[in-house]
Amino acid sequence: MDPKTAMYVAQGIHGLAYGMILFLVASGLNIIFGMMGILNLAHAAFFMLSAYFSYQVLAMTGNFWLALLLAPVATAFFGILLERFLLRKIHALGHMGELIITVGVSLVILAGVKIFWGTESMPVKIPPLLTGLVSIAGMDYPVYRLFIIALSLVVLGFMALLLYKTRLGKIVRAAVSDADMVNALGVNIPLVFMFVFGIGTWLAGVAGVAIAPILLVFPGLADQIGMDAFVVVVTGGFGSLSGAFIVSIVFGLLSSYGVQFLSSLAPVLMFAFMAIVLAIKPTGLFGERE
């Protein structure tokens, strides 16, 4: 295969991996928004927190799989605390209060991370099983990127099963369309909300652990991915998972091919795409509400 095609394919794999990570983060945001109408601006901070947790677990045990298991759960725990003790109390105040309190939480998490781990970038090692290249049909692919794509697909499959094949999923889907009615039917909606919030932050946590070896672990991680994930949610349409999926993949590819061809303006491409979509359809690609 000639080197040019190889380059295209390699960049495509990079873009796909980044897109899948973006989708993990954005889907967590989207599930929370779709169900509770809360745009959790601390979402990216949870993502970063999980990357730090995975660094910590790795530093203590050296086991990547353990980190992949523990860090997202610990992150979800903090997410549940946020829902239970802050967001639930101010729900009556409306969206503005919720937006601003999540900003406050993200600032506190950022400061906490800086206090505990400092501001330096910290490397996270890929486990030996996932390092190196694998050759498929005469082309070499980095194993870890393929692993990220596979991991995201597994997580997505798990989510789809949970949402569409279980009783809990049925309740969640019903609550998305009318939470008050489901509550009146005798379902403990606050508990379901708490659970959904936990799942949403858990998704951000998985993405955080997965990205830690590719990028370094540093406080700016939240800004880097967080902004992209918010743009994904806005462009794809609030509360629409399929919209988020398509836009994540498009952004992943835009950013990897963008870096290849017009490196200095690559970050702008995404915003330009968003501006075009919103100028035509203010609710986003697949969104029905604002």
Next chain:
Amino acid sequence: MTNKKVQWILWVGLIVILALYPKVFGPYYTNVFVTFAIFAVFSVSLNMLLSYTGLLSFGHAMFFGIGGYGTALALKHIHGLSLLPAVLIGLLSAAIFGLILCPLVVRVSGTAFAMLHLAFGELIHVLALKLRGITGGEDGIGGFPIPPFSIPGVVSINMRAPENFYYFAIVVLGVSLWAMWFLTKTPFGQIQVGVRDNAMRIDYLGFKVPQTKAVVYVVAAAFAGVAGSIYALFQNLISSGALNVFTSFTPITMTMVGGIGSFFGPILGAAIIQMIEELSTRFTEQVELVVGLILILVILYAPLGCVGLFRSLKQEWSVRSARRARLENAS
């Protein structure tokens, strides 16, 4: 009649205090006050959107920054430009940018409006970082000439002296505050509040909702631009830091702390936050932690800010005194 007189005395007193302030407190606190005044105008301009039209913007820093960059670039490249036109350029560049965004942003509201601004703010931030040739990247534009304030043939005041700059900044910012206050008192200001409370009804009454939002938006942008322009002149530097998300959250924090829904709330909030930052930087480097905790605590315990607290205390007091009066009458 007496009320009017008291008001006049208060105004005169305020002006005397402002005039004597630098003489009494010295250069350091004069600079602190100028910073406060800049952020007060910035917060009030955000509050025009937030309290009077119900639009929360997470990207107001872009207008602040664009105003600053406009003034800085004008002073750097146009030789012999005098001071007021430079500030005017800052105002116009922010207003024009607001006008460009208008068709897009007036169609959305609520969370989408906030997020759209977060994204646009970041877009401008990235552009300022990447277009090194124009904006100087991370270093920004610094050391541009600051012309004296001059009316040809009458007077020329050197603006490099902190005290002179203080008077200039206070007058410009004071006029900006007054202009915004005046706008909220006009019939247009009433329509603006109507759009916040019940946009559909305003529409049925025959007023144009998107156009009203657009005008408020451009006005808010313009005054944020003035604040940014004065900020650039004050620091003699404007860098990409003025465009980042943290700068966008500053006026939101100030407005929330001071009191949403009142004109003077953001000014009070700016004063409180300025004092807290001034004090907290002496003890800790974690200003973010302090700001984050303040935001959480204010939303939890005083969602209407200090002004809201005052109001509810006042109400409680009047209820209590009324009850006492009734008891005394009964006995």
